[in-house]
Amino acid sequence: MFLIAPLRSGSKGNASLIETAHTRILIDCGGIASEDIWENRLRIHPETLDAILVTHCHRDHLDDDGIDLANDYGIPLYIHRSTCAAAERRLEAMEKLPTRLIHHFGERGFKIGDLRITPFRLSHQGPWNAKIGKCFGFAIKSRVGSRNYCLGYLTDAGTLSEANMEALVGCHCLVLESNHDVRMERDSDRNPRHISWILSRDGHLSNDKAAEAVRYILDNQSEPLLRDVILVHLSKDCNTQAKALRAVSKATAESRGRKPRIYCAEQYDRLRFIRIDRG
Numbered sequence: 001m002f003l004i005a006p007l008r009s010g011s012k013g014n015a016s017l018i019e020t021a022h023t024r025i026l027i028d029c030g031g032i033a034s035e036d037i038w039e040n041r042l043r044i045h046p047e048t049l050d051a052i053l054v055t056h057c058h059r060d061h062l063d064d065d066g067i068d069l070a071n072d073y074g075i076p077l078y079i080h081r082s083t084c085a086a087a088e089r090r091l092e093a094m095e096k097l098p099t100r101l102i103h104h105f106g107e108r109g110f111k112i113g114d115l116r117i118t119p120f121r122l123s124h125q126g127p128w129n130a131k132i133g134k135c136f137g138f139a140i141k142s143r144v145g146s147r148n149y150c151l152g153y154l155t156d157a158g159t160l161s162e163a164n165m166e167a168l169v170g171c172h173c174l175v176l177e178s179n180h181d182v183r184m185e186r187d188s189d190r191n192p193r194h195i196s197w198i199l200s201r202d203g204h205l206s207n208d209k210a211a212e213a214v215r216y217i218l219d220n221q222s223e224p225l226l227r228d229v230i231l232v233h234l235s236k237d238c239n240t241q242a243k244a245l246r247a248v249s250k251a252t253a254e255s256r257g258r259k260p261r262i263y264c265a266e267q268y269d270r271l272r273f274i275r276i277d278r279g
Protein backbone atom coordinates (compact mmCIF):
# COMPACT_ATOMS: atom_id res chain seq x y z
CA MET A 1 0.00 0.00 0.00
CA PHE A 2 1.00 3.62 -0.54
CA LEU A 3 -1.34 6.19 1.00
CA ILE A 4 -1.60 9.90 1.61
CA ALA A 5 -3.91 11.73 3.99
CA PRO A 6 -3.93 15.53 3.97
CA LEU A 7 -4.29 16.60 7.64
CA ARG A 8 -4.02 20.38 7.43
CA SER A 9 -3.98 22.67 4.41
CA GLY A 10 -3.89 26.47 4.32
CA SER A 11 -2.46 29.48 6.09
CA LYS A 12 -3.30 28.05 9.55
CA GLY A 13 -1.23 24.92 9.07
CA ASN A 14 -0.04 22.36 6.55
CA ALA A 15 0.73 18.69 7.07
CA SER A 16 0.17 15.40 5.25
CA LEU A 17 0.58 11.84 6.43
CA ILE A 18 2.26 9.41 3.99
CA GLU A 19 2.14 5.68 4.67
CA THR A 20 3.39 2.46 3.15
CA ALA A 21 3.35 -1.02 4.67
CA HIS A 22 6.77 -0.25 6.23
CA THR A 23 7.08 3.52 6.62
CA ARG A 24 4.98 6.34 8.04
CA ILE A 25 6.05 9.99 7.69
CA LEU A 26 4.62 13.47 7.91
CA ILE A 27 5.39 16.12 5.32
CA ASP A 28 5.41 19.38 7.27
CA CYS A 29 4.02 19.74 10.74
CA GLY A 30 2.17 23.05 10.88
CA GLY A 31 -0.85 22.98 13.20
CA ILE A 32 -0.97 19.25 13.89
CA ALA A 33 0.28 18.94 17.44
CA SER A 34 -3.16 18.45 19.02
CA GLU A 35 -3.63 15.12 20.78
CA ASP A 36 -7.13 14.96 19.32
CA ILE A 37 -5.70 14.31 15.84
CA TRP A 38 -3.44 11.49 16.92
CA GLU A 39 -5.56 9.80 19.58
CA ASN A 40 -9.14 10.30 18.49
CA ARG A 41 -9.10 10.88 14.79
CA LEU A 42 -6.07 9.12 13.27
CA ARG A 43 -5.84 6.54 16.07
CA ILE A 44 -2.11 6.25 15.57
CA HIS A 45 0.61 7.17 18.02
CA PRO A 46 3.11 9.88 17.02
CA GLU A 47 5.87 7.54 18.24
CA THR A 48 5.16 5.37 15.18
CA LEU A 49 6.21 8.16 12.79
CA ASP A 50 9.53 7.45 11.07
CA ALA A 51 10.17 11.07 10.11
CA ILE A 52 8.90 14.57 9.64
CA LEU A 53 10.01 15.91 6.25
CA VAL A 54 10.05 19.71 6.00
CA THR A 55 9.36 21.73 2.84
CA HIS A 56 10.39 25.13 4.24
CA CYS A 57 10.49 27.37 7.27
CA HIS A 58 7.20 29.23 7.33
CA ARG A 59 5.18 28.81 10.51
CA ASP A 60 2.25 27.27 8.66
CA HIS A 61 4.60 24.36 7.74
CA LEU A 62 7.02 24.18 10.68
CA ASP A 63 6.09 25.60 14.06
CA ASP A 64 7.21 25.25 17.68
CA ASP A 65 4.48 22.71 18.45
CA GLY A 66 5.58 20.55 15.51
CA ILE A 67 9.19 20.62 16.70
CA ASP A 68 8.03 19.77 20.23
CA LEU A 69 6.14 16.80 18.74
CA ALA A 70 9.41 15.58 17.15
CA ASN A 71 11.25 16.13 20.42
CA ASP A 72 8.63 14.50 22.66
CA TYR A 73 8.35 11.34 20.54
CA GLY A 74 11.92 11.09 19.18
CA ILE A 75 10.85 11.66 15.55
CA PRO A 76 13.73 12.47 13.15
CA LEU A 77 13.31 15.81 11.36
CA TYR A 78 14.48 15.76 7.72
CA ILE A 79 15.26 19.32 6.77
CA HIS A 80 17.54 21.18 4.35
CA ARG A 81 20.55 22.81 6.04
CA SER A 82 19.41 26.32 5.03
CA THR A 83 15.89 25.67 6.33
CA CYS A 84 17.34 24.35 9.56
CA ALA A 85 19.47 27.49 10.01
CA ALA A 86 16.37 29.64 9.46
CA ALA A 87 14.35 27.52 11.91
CA GLU A 88 17.08 27.97 14.55
CA ARG A 89 16.74 31.74 14.17
CA ARG A 90 12.94 31.81 14.06
CA LEU A 91 11.66 29.02 16.31
CA GLU A 92 12.51 28.68 20.00
CA ALA A 93 11.75 24.96 20.16
CA MET A 94 14.71 24.23 17.85
CA GLU A 95 17.08 24.98 20.75
CA LYS A 96 15.83 21.91 22.63
CA LEU A 97 15.79 19.54 19.66
CA PRO A 98 18.75 17.14 20.00
CA THR A 99 21.06 17.08 16.99
CA ARG A 100 20.62 13.30 16.69
CA LEU A 101 17.04 14.00 15.52
CA ILE A 102 18.13 16.45 12.80
CA HIS A 103 18.89 14.96 9.39
CA HIS A 104 19.99 17.43 6.74
CA PHE A 105 19.06 16.57 3.20
CA GLY A 106 20.80 18.08 0.17
CA GLU A 107 19.53 18.45 -3.35
CA ARG A 108 20.13 14.78 -4.16
CA GLY A 109 17.76 11.91 -3.56
CA PHE A 110 17.63 10.11 -0.20
CA LYS A 111 15.63 7.35 1.47
CA ILE A 112 13.38 7.20 4.49
CA GLY A 113 12.39 3.56 5.05
CA ASP A 114 11.05 2.29 1.73
CA LEU A 115 10.34 5.80 0.42
CA ARG A 116 12.78 7.17 -2.16
CA ILE A 117 12.63 10.94 -2.04
CA THR A 118 13.91 13.36 -4.67
CA PRO A 119 13.80 16.99 -3.54
CA PHE A 120 13.58 19.89 -5.99
CA ARG A 121 13.94 23.62 -5.38
CA LEU A 122 10.90 25.87 -5.53
CA SER A 123 10.64 29.59 -6.02
CA HIS A 124 9.21 30.82 -2.68
CA GLN A 125 10.50 33.31 -0.12
CA GLY A 126 9.52 36.20 2.16
CA PRO A 127 7.21 38.24 2.54
CA TRP A 128 9.35 41.31 3.22
CA ASN A 129 12.49 39.31 2.26
CA ALA A 130 12.36 37.32 5.49
CA LYS A 131 15.19 34.80 5.42
CA ILE A 132 13.62 31.34 5.37
CA GLY A 133 16.31 29.33 3.56
CA LYS A 134 15.37 27.24 0.56
CA CYS A 135 11.95 25.80 -0.22
CA PHE A 136 11.48 22.28 -1.62
CA GLY A 137 8.99 20.09 -3.35
CA PHE A 138 9.39 16.32 -3.49
CA ALA A 139 8.89 13.38 -5.83
CA ILE A 140 8.37 10.39 -3.51
CA LYS A 141 8.50 6.85 -4.83
CA SER A 142 7.58 3.54 -3.30
CA ARG A 143 7.53 0.06 -4.77
CA VAL A 144 4.31 -1.89 -4.26
CA GLY A 145 4.33 -5.43 -5.65
CA SER A 146 6.16 -5.25 -8.95
CA ARG A 147 5.43 -1.58 -9.66
CA ASN A 148 6.89 1.76 -8.60
CA TYR A 149 4.43 4.48 -7.67
CA CYS A 150 5.19 8.17 -7.34
CA LEU A 151 3.66 10.95 -5.27
CA GLY A 152 4.43 14.52 -6.37
CA TYR A 153 4.32 17.01 -3.51
CA LEU A 154 4.50 20.71 -4.26
CA THR A 155 3.21 23.36 -1.93
CA ASP A 156 4.26 27.02 -1.70
CA ALA A 157 5.77 28.21 -4.98
CA GLY A 158 5.33 31.58 -6.67
CA THR A 159 5.94 30.06 -10.05
CA LEU A 160 7.01 26.70 -11.47
CA SER A 161 10.02 26.13 -13.66
CA GLU A 162 10.00 23.54 -16.41
CA ALA A 163 12.43 21.53 -14.25
CA ASN A 164 9.83 21.52 -11.44
CA MET A 165 7.15 20.23 -13.77
CA GLU A 166 9.54 17.68 -15.30
CA ALA A 167 10.21 16.36 -11.79
CA LEU A 168 6.50 15.59 -11.49
CA VAL A 169 5.85 14.04 -14.88
CA GLY A 170 6.08 10.47 -13.58
CA CYS A 171 3.63 10.91 -10.70
CA HIS A 172 0.49 8.88 -10.01
CA CYS A 173 -0.81 11.27 -7.38
CA LEU A 174 -0.09 14.98 -7.13
CA VAL A 175 -0.41 17.32 -4.15
CA LEU A 176 -0.34 20.80 -5.65
CA GLU A 177 -0.74 24.31 -4.32
CA SER A 178 -3.70 26.19 -5.82
CA ASN A 179 -3.57 29.23 -3.59
CA HIS A 180 -5.57 32.02 -5.14
CA ASP A 181 -7.71 33.33 -7.92
CA VAL A 182 -5.63 36.19 -9.37
CA ARG A 183 -8.57 38.57 -9.72
CA MET A 184 -9.80 37.94 -6.15
CA GLU A 185 -6.25 38.49 -4.88
CA ARG A 186 -5.79 41.74 -6.83
CA ASP A 187 -9.20 43.08 -5.76
CA SER A 188 -8.82 42.09 -2.11
CA ASP A 189 -8.47 44.67 0.66
CA ARG A 190 -5.21 43.11 1.85
CA ASN A 191 -2.07 45.20 2.31
CA PRO A 192 -0.87 46.08 -1.25
CA ARG A 193 2.66 44.89 -0.42
CA HIS A 194 1.27 41.54 0.68
CA ILE A 195 -0.74 41.26 -2.55
CA SER A 196 2.38 41.97 -4.67
CA TRP A 197 4.31 39.31 -2.75
CA ILE A 198 1.56 36.69 -3.18
CA LEU A 199 1.46 37.37 -6.93
CA SER A 200 5.27 37.47 -7.32
CA ARG A 201 7.73 34.70 -8.20
CA ASP A 202 8.42 34.34 -4.47
CA GLY A 203 4.77 34.12 -3.48
CA HIS A 204 2.06 31.52 -3.98
CA LEU A 205 0.71 29.53 -6.89
CA SER A 206 -2.49 30.73 -8.55
CA ASN A 207 -5.27 28.45 -9.76
CA ASP A 208 -4.21 29.18 -13.34
CA LYS A 209 -0.58 28.19 -12.71
CA ALA A 210 -1.70 25.03 -10.91
CA ALA A 211 -3.87 24.22 -13.94
CA GLU A 212 -0.89 24.78 -16.25
CA ALA A 213 1.22 22.35 -14.22
CA VAL A 214 -1.46 19.63 -14.33
CA ARG A 215 -1.84 20.13 -18.06
CA TYR A 216 1.95 19.86 -18.56
CA ILE A 217 2.09 16.60 -16.61
CA LEU A 218 -0.85 15.05 -18.47
CA ASP A 219 0.54 16.07 -21.85
CA ASN A 220 4.02 14.76 -21.08
CA GLN A 221 3.29 11.39 -19.47
CA SER A 222 4.20 8.60 -21.87
CA GLU A 223 1.34 6.55 -20.41
CA PRO A 224 -1.59 7.84 -18.37
CA LEU A 225 -0.32 7.60 -14.79
CA LEU A 226 -1.85 10.56 -12.97
CA ARG A 227 -5.04 9.48 -11.19
CA ASP A 228 -5.46 11.91 -8.31
CA VAL A 229 -4.76 15.61 -7.90
CA ILE A 230 -5.15 17.08 -4.41
CA LEU A 231 -5.25 20.88 -4.48
CA VAL A 232 -3.86 22.38 -1.29
CA HIS A 233 -3.14 25.68 0.47
CA LEU A 234 -6.26 27.41 -0.87
CA SER A 235 -6.57 30.98 0.37
CA LYS A 236 -9.62 31.49 2.58
CA ASP A 237 -10.08 35.10 1.42
CA CYS A 238 -8.91 35.02 -2.19
CA ASN A 239 -10.05 31.67 -3.54
CA THR A 240 -12.96 29.23 -3.48
CA GLN A 241 -12.92 25.48 -3.96
CA ALA A 242 -15.25 25.94 -6.94
CA LYS A 243 -12.80 28.32 -8.68
CA ALA A 244 -9.78 26.09 -8.04
CA LEU A 245 -11.61 22.96 -9.22
CA ARG A 246 -12.96 24.75 -12.29
CA ALA A 247 -9.51 26.00 -13.38
CA VAL A 248 -7.81 22.62 -12.99
CA SER A 249 -10.74 20.62 -14.44
CA LYS A 250 -10.68 22.84 -17.53
CA ALA A 251 -6.98 22.00 -18.01
CA THR A 252 -7.62 18.26 -17.67
CA ALA A 253 -10.57 18.43 -20.08
CA GLU A 254 -8.31 20.04 -22.70
CA SER A 255 -5.53 17.48 -22.30
CA ARG A 256 -5.50 14.16 -24.10
CA GLY A 257 -5.79 10.89 -22.20
CA ARG A 258 -7.34 9.85 -18.92
CA LYS A 259 -8.69 12.55 -16.60
CA PRO A 260 -7.51 12.44 -12.99
CA ARG A 261 -9.84 12.90 -10.02
CA ILE A 262 -9.41 16.35 -8.49
CA TYR A 263 -10.00 17.17 -4.83
CA CYS A 264 -9.48 20.21 -2.62
CA ALA A 265 -7.93 19.65 0.81
CA GLU A 266 -9.59 21.55 3.66
CA GLN A 267 -7.81 23.70 6.25
CA TYR A 268 -8.90 21.15 8.85
CA ASP A 269 -9.16 18.13 6.62
CA ARG A 270 -11.53 15.32 7.43
CA LEU A 271 -8.67 12.84 7.21
CA ARG A 272 -9.47 10.80 4.15
CA PHE A 273 -6.77 8.43 2.94
CA ILE A 274 -6.11 8.44 -0.78
CA ARG A 275 -4.54 5.31 -2.22
CA ILE A 276 -1.65 6.09 -4.56
CA ASP A 277 -1.00 2.48 -5.64
CA ARG A 278 -4.43 1.76 -7.06
CA GLY A 279 -4.63 0.50 -10.60
Ligand SMILES: [Zn+2]
Nearest residue numbers: 056058124156
Ligand atom coordinates in the same frame (compact mmCIF):
# COMPACT_ATOMS: atom_id res chain seq x y z
ZN1 LIG B 1 5.52 29.45 2.66
Ligand SMILES: [Zn+2]
Nearest residue numbers: 058060061156
Ligand atom coordinates in the same frame (compact mmCIF):
# COMPACT_ATOMS: atom_id res chain seq x y z
ZN1 LIG C 1 2.44 27.95 3.37
